[in-house]
Amino acid sequence: MMPIHHLDSATLVSHAAGALSPELAAVAATHLGVCAHCRRLLADAERVGGALLQQQQPATQDSGSASRLRQDMLARMQAPLPASSDAAPKPTTQHAADQLPRPLQPYFGKAWKDLRWRWMAPGVHMIRAARTSGDTLILLKIAPGKSMPVHSHQGSELTQILRGAYDDALGHFGPGDIADLDADVEHQPVTSPGVPCICVAALDGPLRFRGWLARKLQPMVGL
Structure with a gap:
């Protein structure tokens, strides 16, 4: 990665x-x-x-x-960094592969297999963290080849790709990549073929959808 x-x-x-x-x-x-x-x-x-x-x-x-x-x-x-001396990551064991990243475990639990996804739209499932300080924290699972609505942001958004990948105007985002977005960014993620794209996203303000249908449905999904 x-x-x-x-x-x-x-x-x-x-x-x-x-x-x-x-x-x-x-x-x-x-x-x-x-x-x-x-x-x-x-x-x-x-x-x-x-x-x-x-x-x-x-x-x-x-x-x-x-x-x-x-x-x-x-x-x-902004000064140039020295070349990395970090050792290569150790191989992931089967047990570790089922564990969610440690920073997410207080919000979503420890294991992937225990996640309970909620249907949000065709090909899109979500889990919303229940215990938060007020900002939104969600896991998203989006089917391969799915186009999300065009949107921008009323605040900051951090989206970390956990599995799968998507493309938008900013480039290709695969496992390990993070999208660090603000109100100046408008994009339309399109998930890559193959496997679902699973990501975790935190937002400190609502999204701004361009399309009328997405705006109509926005109160139902709470984004």
């Missing part, structure tokens, strides 16, 4: 600062569990953030100085 789509630097800085909601943080942590590139960036953000905070005087920061710290951290994170 070699992800080619990664967390945005601003998202990593927020994650390092503990500023993401629990739902967004769970998806970010799921990606970090399989992406050495983002783990190195996160470690860099944590080191730079710690150094900047130590240098900042006085200790109590106003909103302007906090904003400057964030901008400094983002700028330093």
Whole structure:
């Protein structure tokens, strides 16, 4: 699993600062569990953030100085990283293959086989996390070759691909890839042939659907 789509630097800085909601943080942590590139960036953000905070005087920061710290951290994170020295992932055992990623287990349980999918639309099934802080956290299972409605976002969305794949205007997203989206992005995911696409998504605001039918059905699915 070699992800080619990664967390945005601003998202990593927020994650390092503990500023993401629990739902967004769970998806970010799921990606970090399989992406050495983002783990190195996160470690860099944590080191730079710690150094900047130590240098900042006085200790109590106003909103302007906090904003400057964030901008400094983002700028330093753009520097080229050294080549990865991470070892290749160990082979997955059959028992481990049935386990959901650890950050998702408090919301959905431990095992894939125990998931109880709810029909949402033809070829689309969903599980909504019941215990959340207010943001939406869902698992989606979408049949192969299925086109989702064209939509944009009223807030942030993190979508991590767990199995299968989809394509949209941003490229091809396979297992391990994450879509880090904001209100400026409009897209239409189309799942790849072969196997269902299973992903986990966290949203801090409702979706914006272009089509009237999707808008009509939106209150029923709660997205």
